[in-house]
Amino acid sequence: MSGWRLIADAELQSRNTFGxxxxxxxxxxxxxxxxxxxxxxxxxxxxxxPLLLGGGSNLxxxxxxxxxxxxxxxxxxxxxxxxxxxxxxxxxxGVEWHAxxxxxxxxxxxxxxxxxLIPGTVGAAPIQNIGAYGTEVGEFVRTVEAWDREAGNMLxxxxxxxxxxxxxxxxxxxxxxxxxxxxxxxLPRQRALKLDYAGIPExxxxxxxxxxxxRDVAEAVIRIRRRKLPDPAxxxxxxxxxxxxxxxxxxxxxxxxxxxxLPVFRGDAADNxxxxxxxxxxxxxxxxxREGDAGVAATHALVLVNxxxxxxxxxxxxxxxxxxxxxxxxxxxxEPEPRIIGAIW
Numbered sequence: 001m002s003g004w005r006l007i008a009d010a011e012l013q014s015r016n017t018f019g020x021x022x023x024x025x026x027x028x029x030x031x032x033x034x035x036x037x038x039x040x041x042x043x044x045x046x047x048x049x050p051l052l053l054g055g056g057s058n059l060x061x062x063x064x065x066x067x068x069x070x071x072x073x074x075x076x077x078x079x080x081x082x083x084x085x086x087x088x089x090x091x092x093x094g095v096e097w098h099a100x101x102x103x104x105x106x107x108x109x110x111x112x113x114x115x116x117l118i119p120g121t122v123g124a125a126p127i128q129n130i131g132a133y134g135t136e137v138g139e140f141v142r143t144v145e146a147w148d149r150e151a152g153n154m155l156x157x158x159x160x161x162x163x164x165x166x167x168x169x170x171x172x173x174x175x176x177x178x179x180x181x182x183x184x185x186x187l188p189r190q191r192a193l194k195l196d197y198a199g200i201p202e203x204x205x206x207x208x209x210x211x212x213x214x215r216d217v218a219e220a221v222i223r224i225r226r227r228k229l230p231d232p233a234x235x236x237x238x239x240x241x242x243x244x245x246x247x248x249x250x251x252x253x254x255x256x257x258x259x260x261x262l263p264v265f266r267g268d269a270a271d272n273x274x275x276x277x278x279x280x281x282x283x284x285x286x287x288x289x290r291e292g293d294a295g296v297a298a299t300h301a302l303v304l305v306n307x308x309x310x311x312x313x314x315x316x317x318x319x320x321x322x323x324x325x326x327x328x329x330x331x332x333x334x335e336p337e338p339r340i341i342g343a344i345w
């Protein structure tokens with residue numbers, strides 16, 4: 001046995017940011033992604049595809065997983081190329097995402113500053129195509145290294161092959177096929193800052209950042225997130241639970257006529273718009289709601305929280321009720337950002 005460790009009847013409560021109780025029949029901690037072929041050949045992992053678990057910030061255990069779980073405990077970050085204008089950076093899947101953002105700032109590399117303080121690991125970033133404050137990680141991904149369970153080997157998938165979309169990717173579309181092992185990012189040393197997202201200009205002004213740098217933008221994002229979003233280390237949550245619905249522009253215009261003040265943003269194409277899920281949820285009265293230990297954050301309506309002993313099933317039930325109330329009021333259903341394990345949305 002080299003590069004991995006097998007654990008039977010493994011507890012997963014400490015491995016998900018919701019902090020809900022769950023157990024896996026088998027957990028394999030992998031310290032060397034090169035051992036994935038050997039790990040996947042273990043008798044204990046035969047049958048349904050195992051679940052790849054990173055920081056546990058992009059999923060909800062609504063029940064115990066019925067498959068084995070693989071946790072990549074890999075932590076290398078290397079600059080592969082740097083011509084002074086653009087650096088190619090390879091990062092293992094197990095690296096904490098925010099730690100990578102801080103590291104990139106120290107190296108004078110731009111692009112990830114608007115994605116500061118997002119919980120989770122690098123391996124989860126391309127799966128979810130994480131995004132915040134006008135930036136999505138897919139913009140900076142050059143290549144994803146992933147084990148292909150169908151082919152039985154490690155593949156290198158370029159940005160186009162990853163099929164990035166709003167909170168979506170090839171890896172999310174076929175969740176049981178690929179195990180993300182590492183990500184290569186192309187990060188520039190100079191680029192125009194993204195400052196037009198709501199909240200960023202105001203925070204920079206409060207910081208007296210008259211001519212803001214990319215480090216200032218990162219600090220502004222960190223301040224906003226700490227003020228608005230609960231810390232998973234303090235109260236269980238997975239960040240934003242719902243996606244913002246994307247609808248045709250005509251539908252968005254009609255909704256704004258019916259509901260004054262409804263925030264609408266440009267979508268992923270010129271003819272569609274993104275509707276604020278947080279505003280709709282708050283409008284329906286859910287912000288700060290609590291039922292037992294399952295609730296909605298008082299500071300941000302998009303965030304479901306576990307006040308202590310809520311089960312994943314209770315949190316899922318609450319999420320479904322919220323989505324249904326939004327559908328009845330606005331005619332739009334909400335979809336979860338996290339992957340639901342042990343139940344169907």
